[in-house]
Amino acid sequence: MITPPLFTRELANPIVTPGGPSWRRAVSFNPAVYHDGQQYWMLERCAGSLRPFICQLGLLRSDDGIYWEIATEEPVFSPAMCGSPIGSVQDPRVTRLEGRWWLTFAYRPYAWSSNPTGVGVPESHETDFPKLPPLPECEAAGSSNVANGRSDNLTRSGLAVSDDGKSWSFHSWITPANIDDRNVILFPEKISGRYAVLRRPLEAASSSIWLSYSDDLENWTAPELLAKAAHPWENNRIGGSCPPIRTDAGWLLFYHGVETTDSSAKAVTYRMGAMLLDLTVPRKIIARCPSPIFEPETYYERVGLYIPNVVFPTSCLLEDDTLLLYYGACDTSICLARASLEELLSLLDRHPC
Known part of the structure; x- marks a missing residue:
């Protein structure tokens, strides 16, 4: 399905695996990677167990972007910093903007518990934490039908900030608490004088990417549609992957597409696609490749602890013409692949919108 093979995998893959401290002994995946001019730094989504599946962000450092070591004894960003020590902080993306490091993340107030099946999305349920706050009144009365758990336990997204890329503090919420987003x-710079973010509000459309804008990084406009799922390999949903990369041709946007391959087993495959957005009007798609440009192929991308058949890129660095793509494999470990920016833009040029 992939057209054509553009990425070369690092021979040392997976470059980061779980283990060591108790808070990361189960999984380490979906990283944010950045370079401060001296070293590479990585925020990893990690968890010490699957039941409950409390995820936090650990910090790692590297001299070459391939071989990593744990940089701190404790996680540097936790659900407690967002208001709930029994919650979960997930899927970091880091952007350098106006002299500071900015982190977007997903957050759930009460972590779920998961039972992997080995063939698809794990069987998950809300954790019966002691002293869990009572259900909202309407649910307690039985008048609310919440298929995916408590209505006060939806995934929302927030913003954190750091001056040195090592110590992080909560800044603000980007999305409301009453929708899964x-x-x-x-984006790594203002667009027409405003900050911009990609979003995926499930209440609006489960398989689409949306845009919002802000004048102050605290108050955001209602989301406007950017892109819908359009091909069989993304029939379940799509969502943004890495922070957009500015090129002369436009904003290079990687996104993930999820295909349901066996609904009875909840079996899915996560792949990566690419599109180009207009530099000044990003809702205008200039080009979009109809086939995925990266998909699970190796053993560590097809077999893992949490979900098999997953590549989930969350960070991409550009060094000269080389794209360094960091991604989670099977929600279990972290890997690296490389591609030529020139070759990728040439491919997109053949698929204008």
């Missing part, structure tokens, strides 16, 4: 990613 994730894959929120900040």
